[in-house]
Amino acid sequence: MLNSLRAKLPDPLRRVLRQVRAATLSLGLPRNREFKQPQSEIDASAAMSIIVAIHDEPEVVERCLSSLERYATKAEVILVDDSSKLDRTVAIVDDFGQRRGWVVIRHSSPKGHSRSCEAGARVATRPYLCLLNSDTVVTPWSWRGVKEAFESDVNIAAVGPSTSWATTPQRISIAMHCRHYWTDSQIYGFVERTIAKGRENRMIDLAEVSGCAFFIRQELWAKLGGFDPNLPDYGNETELCLQLLKQGFRIAWTQGAYIHHLGRQSYGREGVNVIEQKKRAVGEYIAKKHGQPEQGT
Numbered sequence: 001m002l003n004s005l006r007a008k009l010p011d012p013l014r015r016v017l018r019q020v021r022a023a024t025l026s027l028g029l030p031r032n033r034e035f036k037q038p039q040s041e042i043d044a045s046a047a048m049s050i051i052v053a054i055h056d057e058p059e060v061v062e063r064c065l066s067s068l069e070r071y072a073t074k075a076e077v078i079l080v081d082d083s084s085k086l087d088r089t090v091a092i093v094d095d096f097g098q099r100r101g102w103v104v105i106r107h108s109s110p111k112g113h114s115r116s117c118e119a120g121a122r123v124a125t126r127p128y129l130c131l132l133n134s135d136t137v138v139t140p141w142s143w144r145g146v147k148e149a150f151e152s153d154v155n156i157a158a159v160g161p162s163t164s165w166a167t168t169p170q171r172i173s174i175a176m177h178c179r180h181y182w183t184d185s186q187i188y189g190f191v192e193r194t195i196a197k198g199r200e201n202r203m204i205d206l207a208e209v210s211g212c213a214f215f216i217r218q219e220l221w222a223k224l225g226g227f228d229p230n231l232p233d234y235g236n237e238t239e240l241c242l243q244l245l246k247q248g249f250r251i252a253w254t255q256g257a258y259i260h261h262l263g264r265q266s267y268g269r270e271g272v273n274v275i276e277q278k279k280r281a282v283g284e285y286i287a288k289k290h291g292q293p294e295q296g297t
Contacts, residue, residue, distance in 0.1 A: 051120030112232030145256025160209025
């Protein structure tokens, strides 16, 4: 009832209401504070090869890479520029790559998210891959929970952290409503206040974890050969998780880690209708391949 009433409001008023809600939910969070990363998180990042597929959207890309520079200091970071057209995007990737010694791969023509992730994975050397969307912000508490999840059971093939935007249960409601309004400091303050306190690494088995920060064992990824060749972007992680479950592996959501996801801002901003059309086609393909009913049927 409330949602239907909101939908009838003019757009400017809805924007104001969203801003008021975000401000209320953000009370007490620091807007500009430095956060020290626990040594256990720094050490855990050394087990990660973080692959960021990039196609323009320079503002979110710069924010993502800045967070990696702060809080993934021991990780192997691989940037795959999938034929970005904007000079600013190219310059940002070059700057971070040269300054931090990160691996940079460039495609002369766009190949899509799946093929870009695969290109990065081919040169990765660490035990765990993190396929990270470029519209994310990593936090001081992004790595230890994931590493502990993998080490708790060799049968866990893929892991996902808590986040702000996902179609899976990993999404935290408060962070979802505030995801476009928070500064990095507010994001970190929220995680410190909620997830980091106590640090009980609770895990929940899921049918799939979100692709915004998709962790998988490197050896297993190599054995599977990456994503389905017919899925360039949408549905690639969903299909891969189905493969893993069919082979008897587990997919786990760790509540001991958090990576912020802005949502629908990486790889160019396609219209909602275009996205929905692609998702429908992908759903039909996956259902046919795996002999399952389509979602919603």
